Amino acid sequence: MTNDYTTGVNQHYGRSGLLGRIDAALRAAGKDPAHLSQADLGPVDQFHGGGLPATRSLARLAGLQPGTAVLDVGGGFGGPARTLATEFGCRVTVVDLTEEYCRVGEELTARLGLGDSVSFHHGNALELTFPDASFDVVWTQNSTMNIQDRASLYQGFRRVLKPGGVYAVQEVMAGLVQPAHYPVPWAQEAALSFLYPPERVRAWLEGAGFRAEAWADETHNTRPAGPPPAAPAPGALPAAVDLVHGADTAKMQRCNLANQNENRVVVVQALLRRG
Ligand SMILES: C[S@@+](CC[C@H](N)C(=O)[O-])C[C@H]1O[C@@H](n2cnc3c(N)ncnc32)[C@H](O)[C@@H]1O
Numbered sequence: 001m002t003n004d005y006t007t008g009v010n011q012h013y014g015r016s017g018l019l020g021r022i023d024a025a026l027r028a029a030g031k032d033p034a035h036l037s038q039a040d041l042g043p044v045d046q047f048h049g050g051g052l053p054a055t056r057s058l059a060r061l062a063g064l065q066p067g068t069a070v071l072d073v074g075g076g077f078g079g080p081a082r083t084l085a086t087e088f089g090c091r092v093t094v095v096d097l098t099e100e101y102c103r104v105g106e107e108l109t110a111r112l113g114l115g116d117s118v119s120f121h122h123g124n125a126l127e128l129t130f131p132d133a134s135f136d137v138v139w140t141q142n143s144t145m146n147i148q149d150r151a152s153l154y155q156g157f158r159r160v161l162k163p164g165g166v167y168a169v170q171e172v173m174a175g176l177v178q179p180a181h182y183p184v185p186w187a188q189e190a191a192l193s194f195l196y197p198p199e200r201v202r203a204w205l206e207g208a209g210f211r212a213e214a215w216a217d218e219t220h221n222t223r224p225a226g227p228p229p230a231a232p233a234p235g236a237l238p239a240a241v242d243l244v245h246g247a248d249t250a251k252m253q254r255c256n257l258a259n260q261n262e263n264r265v266v267v268v269q270a271l272l273r274r275g
Contacts, residue, residue, distance in 0.1 A: 006097060006124065008191075008192055009097045009098060009146055010097065010098050010099060012146075012186075012187065012188060013076075013098040013100075013101065013244065014099060014100035014101065015244065015246075018077070018101075018104050018243065018244065019103075019104045019108075022044055022045075022243060025044060025238050025243060026040070026041075026044070026237070028232075029234075029235050029236060030234070030235055036112055037086075037112065038082045038083060038087075038112055041079065041082075041237075042237045043237055043238070043239045043240065044079070044237050044239070044240055045076070045077050045079030045082070045240055046079040046240055047076045047079065047142065047240035047241060047244065048080075048170060049142065049170075049222025049223070049224065050218070050222040052079075054170055054218070054222060055079070055083050055084075056087070057218075057269065058139070058168050058169075059083070059087070059088050059168075061168065061269065062139070062168040062271060064089075064137065065089065066089030066090070067089060067090070068090045068091070068136045068137055069090070069091050069134070069135045069136045069137070070084055070091070070092045070093070070135065070136065070139050071093050071095065071128075071130065071135040071138045071160060072084075072094045073125045073138060073139065073140050073143060073144075074095070074096055074125060074144065075096050075105070075139075075143070076096060076101050076143070076240070077101040077102075077104040077108065078101075078104075078105035080139070080141055081094045081105070081109075082112060082114055084139075086112075086114070091117050092117065092118045093121065093130070093135070094118065094119065094120045095120075095122075095125060095128065096121075096122065096143075097124050105120045125156070126149060126152055126153055128157075132159055132160065133160070133161065133163065133165075134160055134162070135160050135161055135162065136161075136166075137161075137165060137168055138157045138161055138167045139167075139168045140167075140168075140170070140171060141170040141171075142170060142171065144171050145171065145172045145193055145194060146186060146187065146192055146193070146194065147194060150194075150201065150204045151204050151208065154167075154207075154208035154210065155208045158208050158210065158274055162274075164273065165273075165274050166213075166272060166273050166274065167205070167210060167273075167274070169270040169271070169272065170218070171201070172195060173195055173196060173197060173201055173266050173267070173268055174197045174198075174264075174265065174266075175259070175263035175265050175266045176263050177262055177263045179264070180193070180195060180259045181258050181259055182255060183251060183255060184256045184259065184265075185245060185249070185252045185253070198215075198217075198266065202215065202270075209274060209275045210273065210274060210275065211272060211275055212271070212272050213271045213272065214269070214271040215268065215270040215271075216268070216269050216270070217266055217267070217268060218269040219260055219266045221267075223260065224256040224260070225239060225253065241253070
């Protein structure tokens, strides 16, 4: 991976000032940013289609238990990780290429007093530095669509998983009709977007030594939301995508919805066991 790639991902996702926008949104909703629970954050830090219900659904599919060691690859600013810690008792390590997200994630995690169960590592999913067999679960939610070299990615996931561990997946993949419309929340243009057909992704995973135990089209449960109302209801919080992309979100979500409606993208939820 070149530095151009790292810069491209950081420029797309990290627009600076994210923590300030989160705090302003919390205050506008009547919450005190210094005294929060994970539930107070609502949709603010779940940066994927389907929001919090999709995170809980994938956690149940993965059979997460108290003490399960999870590696959340492309974990953003940590909403899913903190949910797995607070609701399922997991110990979660987040790795993310966007430096600002790691800093914002650390700050929110510290405010919630979750520093013992959730940690952040700034780095590339293709260059995992963790020892072999160090996690029970590798987890990705809407983060691999920026990653071209899937064969290497999945070999890395297998390496860091314990024997019998699982890879829990919620990912955007290519539909039958191509190409996709842009911009979308994960890329302004096709150059940063690597969407592959589900059967190709599955073949790469099986080639890396995984066996699918569940594989389902969940597109219908991850429909992009419309633009936020001009005057939000009292206590309502914006979604992560609105806080990240601001005024660009409406166009991105229009393209995203058209992609789903026209079968240009699909969303797959899956569970794969390491052989
Ligand atoms: C749409 S966000 C999803 C964040 C998080 N999974 C969630 O659901 O809240 C995609 C994330 O993938 C990260 N990402 C993209 N390419 C990456 C790479 N090569 N290595 C690590 N993280 C990456 C981005 O920085 C971004 O935080």
